[in-house]
């Protein structure tokens with residue numbers, strides 16, 4: 001009798017929890033190894049199952065567009081505020097209401113209309129060859145258009161959103177006209193036509209092809225940390241310079257997330273997002289990716305801490321998206337391929 005009752009109870013509770021806990025479907029531009037362990041922990045804690053689809057950032061946004069209201073996705077996790085802005089402009093994501101997220105995530109790292117929230121921070125400082133450049137010679141992004149840097153600069157192509165967002169931040173700080181003037185001078189200082197990713201720029205500086213590059217911090221940290229000797233050797237030949245410390249601060253960007261417009265389980269998706277902003281998840285998420293936690297009270301990794309503190313540009317990152325089209329036009333006109 002007791003066993004039969006227990007089985008019945010178990011059956012009931014399973015049915016209830018199945019009814020209460022819908023699955024959350026996540027589209028993630030983060031590789032599986034960089035997010036899955038957190039999702040597993042979230043399921044253990046809440047009973048909410050998470051299904052993960054990973055892919056390239058721009059591909060996932062295109063996929064959301066194609067699938068429209070039939071998309072199974074509830075949450076999109078991606079990199080660069082410019083992309084999140086794009087997803088919002090295309091009405092692929094919806095606003096959310098969360099006091100928890102508003103309290104945890106600094107204002108500059110979230111959409112003013114609550115359509116997306118940042119989850120980690122990456123900076124895009126200058127790196128320089130330690131034997132060829134003295135840090136006293138460096139000051140601002142703007143100064144990199146100075147002819148004294150002729151044929152000294154390596155950077156990736158203009159079709160990459162990281163550089164588009166960096167230019168957008170410069171437009172926000174001055175004007176489109178001034179930024180175009182700057183871009184023309186900056187391009188004249190290129191040591192070679194833009195090619196490769198950020199890691200390739202670090203390698204080029206290390207090899208002496210150029211003296212200076214602009215790269216995202218997590219690439220350099222991952223290279224310093226790498227098991228591949230070539231990468232650590234290259235990373236150790238360069239140092240970071242934090243530009244614009246006497247004015248607006250160094251350019252930063254985020255990885256972040258948003259609830260899709262098509263979401264069938266927005267409540268569960270929001271719970272997951274709140275979990276990702278929480279203490280445990282934050283330090284794992286940021287440290288595993290070698291990024292800065294989105295919250296100041298969470299400790300950064302040892303490598304990032306070893307680079308010292310810096311002043312970050314406080315511009316609300318939704319401004320990057322607003323100025324993206326202008327940035328792309330300027331790069332095009334300046335001959336930045």
Ligand code: FE
Nearest residue numbers: 079198216219
């Ligand atoms: Fe990247």
